[in-house]
Amino acid sequence: MVSPEQKSPAPVASPAFTSADPTQWWRMWWRSLSPTRQDRLAALAPLVSVALFMAAIIAAFWYLRAEEVDRGEQALKRDVEYAQQRMRLRLLERQEQVMRIARDLSYGDIGTVEFGNRAEVLVTQYPELQVLTWVDRDGRIITSYAAPTVPREQLRMPAERLGNDSAGESFQQVKDSYQSVYHQPVVVPGHNPPLLQFHAPVMGTSSFGGTVMAEYSVDSLMRYATPSELLARYAITMTDAQGVLIAGTPLKRPHTAEHWYQIAKPEASEYQIPISPVGNSLHIKGQAYSTSLSMVGNGMFWLVASLSMMTAWLLLGTWRHTRKRLRAQEALVAETNFRRAMENSLLTGMRALDMQGRITYVNAAFCQMTGWSESELVGQTPPYSYWAESDYDYLHSKLNDELSGKTLQGGFQVRVRRKNGSMFDARLYISPLIDARGQQTGWMSSMTDITESKRIRDQLAASHDRFTIVLEALDASVSVAPLGSAELLFANKLYRQWFGSQTTGHLQLVQQAGLPAERSETVDDEDGLMGFPTDPITSASSNNAEIYVAELGKWLEVRSRYLSWVDGRLAQMVIATDITQRRLAEEQAARQAEQAQSASRLITMGEMASSVAHELNQPLTAISNYSSGMLTRLANGTLTEDQMKFALEKTAHQAQRAGQIIQRIRSFVKRSEPNRTMAQVESIVDEALELANIEMRRRNVRLSHFVAARIPPVLADTILIEQVLINLIKNAGESVDQAQRTTAQRLVELRVVPKEVEGQLGVEFSVQDSGKGLAPEVQERLFEAFFSTKNEGMGIGLNLCRSIVESHDGRMAAENLYNGSEVVGCRFSFWIPLATPQEKGDNLSTVINPNTRNPA
Template sequence: MTSKFFRRGSGISRTPPSIPSVAALGRGYEGLRVGAQISWLPATQWKAFCDYEKALSESLTDQPMTRLCAYPVEAPGVAEILDVARTHHFSLARRHGQWDVFEASELDRPNEKIRRRDEEQLRKSEERFRAVFENSAVGIVLQSGDRSGRFLAANAAYQRMLGYSAEELRPLTFMDITYEEDREANRRLANELLEGKRQSFDLIKRNRRKDGTLMWVSIHVSLIPGTQSNDRLFMSIVDDITERKRAEEALSRSERQFRALFEEAAVGIALCDSAGRPFESNRKLEQMLGYSAHELRGMPFTAFTDPEDAPADWSLFTDLLSGKRDHYHIEKRYRRKDGALLWGDLTVYIVRDDRGQPMFSIGMVQDITDRKRAEQALQEAQAELAHVARVTTLGEMAASIAHELNQPLAAIVADANASLNWLTKPHPDLDGVREALTAIVQDGHRAADVIQRTRQLATKTDPQKVRLQVNDVIEDIVALIGTELRGREVSLRLDLAPELLPVLGDRVQLQQVLINLVMNGMEAMAAVGDRRRELLIRSQRDAGQVLVVVQDSGTGIDPDKMHRMFDAFFTTKPSGMGMGLSISRSIIEAHGGRLWASPNAGPGATFQFSLPTDSKGEA
């Protein structure tokens, strides 16, 4: 629009429509007059001035909006006129044919609200950024967006990390606080950011604190673009991960130690899944079984376990998975790849996650094949020695056994002769013959029992453990020692508890232990002449075990020799071998029990042994 100037007195000018003018048109105004400082105009002349403005407006009907400025200057220029328009104090506006007087701000209010709203939002945004910047738990740094990376601002968290104040950081660059070995990587990434090759980068590196110590940090760096009034900036988010790195290093060190222990262990180790398949195994286990790690990975442990031992091992393993136990220990046989048998001492633990669910199991196996062979050889030697001891005992009891045998044989002969005499009479006494023959049968069985028990003790056999009643074993040996008791003038008293639970044992070996204890008791009473010679055999329950007591009224036990009485070849008898009690203890211990001795409160001594019960059923 062409500008025109009208002069009257102090001067009237017309200027193009401005933003306030457009806003006024939008609100239904037909014309606008903007006045500058007109304090020179008396109030009595305002009506005349308005009439003038009205006439002037009517003469400018070709323009929808006119803006007038009045100012007291003689020779105004365009700059002055525009300046007056920008700094006007009030306006005259026509709407619906009427002129009103307004403060300029009333016409300009919508834009003012927008401006104030924008300023308020900017202020709040700056306040939020400042609050985040100052109160963040991680370090926030602003650095110059050039290759120097000079510090411009650092929040309190970052200052605490490095021990520098904001003032001490300003002359420094990011290279000054970066550990020497990490500088090149940091410089390369920063250059790529400046060259536009990346929008941001993440880096884990070491920084050097003010005190010289090193710290690990994780940084996220982005480039903030510049504006006409502001240069571009590096903004870094810095997290102190020193403790995490220490924990990672400790974990890594622990893993290296575990790996060294795992690979160099003297025992076989395997990590197994829930199906019992080793997903990791060490060299020792591979050497023991003859399989490679790859071969073991596809095999459940039952595949290289001896078939007789596999069910028990698998049952324990399922208990482990179900939470019934947290570990188990078992001695079992393995089958090597070449088919050879290997004995292993196995311990298995379960590893669970935070929810208690099984993750994997750890099995540790020690090769005990040599030990098992030595144990077998020892058992054979002990069995041989026990047999010798039994035969020796039978030799000592030969007279008693012969007497036990002679009694039924003599009775058989007598009854047979009587029967013959009765049968030769004209009227045979058949009832008498019948009774005699019945007695002969009974005495024959009695003699056969003596021979069978004697044969059992004399025969060399491998130990055979079966479920049996201890009271039956006691009654077996009583049948053999009756004559010995009478010959030594010893009275025997039995106190056997009824309905004892069965034990798992070798009948002959347990008979040998009882005969040895009874014979020792009778020999201990041989020199007793001032009191009765009494021998007590008692059986009773004792906390899930069966306890057998053999008590005599002899000379007792010398306290100085108590600790040696179960040693091999130790004896107090002039003609003894010193093997009886040693063999008896080894037999009881092989049955899972215990044998011990103690002096009586009165005369004599008591020998006791306990055996674990086998409660799976009746014997």
């Protein structure tokens, strides 16, 4: 026992901490610690000192090694950059020689023979230059010279055409940009050695004349351009843009030690840099040969490490032995605290009863639910204070069942009264309370507040009722059935009226609409996480279909959705809406639109009647004059056989011309069903200009046109597109005529060029005139039906034009042309998309016209 005299020095500990003597401060601090903490610190201090000593040795060793590696990396970087400069100069020399040949070809100074001779000299003199090829403007090979080491598969024959490979792409790039291009083809492992391609353009006097293609051996370029001392010092390799090895042999990277006394070898230092002027498609990489540390240095390191680890192990064993005395006490305290914290954190109320029904234990959650404290509840006997008075009989019977062992596994629902008199719903679960010796000492009850969950369940039931009422009142048929089963999970009132209560109607709708009706049972077609079939859902989840059901005599729009049913099965919901009236209205509108298009063409030809009559009058007058002349000479006896032959040929030509004009007018105004076919843009323009030129000549307006080269065919109704072009050109001529421009300013231009709109390729037709333009109030109502600025116009021309263009998935627009603030004309344009590969068909080839049509 400690005496008061021994305890008296304790109050002076505080002044000791403020003393300036560090030794005295340290002693007082050590004495203030508990014995347990003193033991821990005494055991940890040697471990810390050994760990610090080991860390210092490791840091010093790796610092020296890092300096050595850094010097090696700097030398590697410098040498690789030097090798890159050597390669760059060598490539620039070959580039200059190839461009000199291309320049001589463009001037016509050399021919095929001279090209072969100069190519032979270059290929023989420079080992890295393997192939020189002369390619014409269309991508065909004129002549080629290759080194004997080039494989047969890489030889290029005369008259061979560059395909869609890398050489063809590089050729097209040079043709478009008129610039020299380097290209490194994609390397395929196991195939022929890679060749670096260089394309130099051959420029004619006024256009592109082809290219001179030089192909270098990447392996020879590395061996002959890299200094030998660098090849002996480093592992030099070359890679393409994707990092694929195309020349050289890289070093393997070891990750383990070769011997037990050596540290693992460090990875070889490497440096990579792109080769200009090739760019990022070709890289040179150097790897330094790594060397391991000396055996003496490794041995000393492992000796120090072993001694330090042994000392740490001995100290750790002593420390663990000391801690064993405290583990039992700490475990007991932790277990007690854990159980107390677990009981206090439970949200479920716990109550224990003895065999007579007396409350022996309640947790904090039970007290919080009922509002009574633990002291008030423990010791109570039935009826308990939290029982509802109106439920005494029911609760007494449940308690008797509980005490007699008649417990329900799922529990039962009761009403509980709080201390403040309010009530809440709870579910009570009963289980026997078994002590450590295996004997039952009472009953344990768990109580959960279900007021909120009951309220949510009631709301869900009401929501389900409302949802069912809405579905029953829909004017669309709704049915749900599992995939691959004949069971009908749900059907609303309209479905039952149409198809009854069986799945026959559901499957009929799915089959006619082309939707998947069965679930694939293979593992590859099923998502392992969700259980949904992948391919069928992806292809049909967003498709709508319109079908005709003969049994009902109705057109139905069918939509399908996939959902997970309440039992977890994958089900398909089909919604069918009656669209019979809409389909009838669409058919009637289509017939009216067709009649309006035919009427518009007749109106257009009626307005051009005088011009057509004037055009026909010329060949008819010529026929009459030739006939009268022959009759006169025949009467005079001066008509020779040659003169008769000449006059008859002229008469036949004029008659054929008049017939062509009449036939063209008949085909334009003839009413026919819409027929979309693959058509060339040039032929559509030529047919439209043949009729439009008649009107333009009558109005003394010069009509010019421009059609871009290489426009692919379009999927269109040629008669309708011609109708749009003739209407726009006729309106443009009338605008120029009304503006009373001078002869030099009476111009109408038609331009047809390719254009991309929102990522989709198409063709733009534009008609530009030199009239007075459109007033702002006219622009707002330009495409309205029955709106016209002409005194005798019907106002359906532009409206029909826009309808025709939109039926081809195109767009139409109009804008004024300005010279400063003055309106100098108007431009009408419309755009239609190109035909997709599916629309073109397998047997349809694209027709490309290489010549650009100049303005007429």
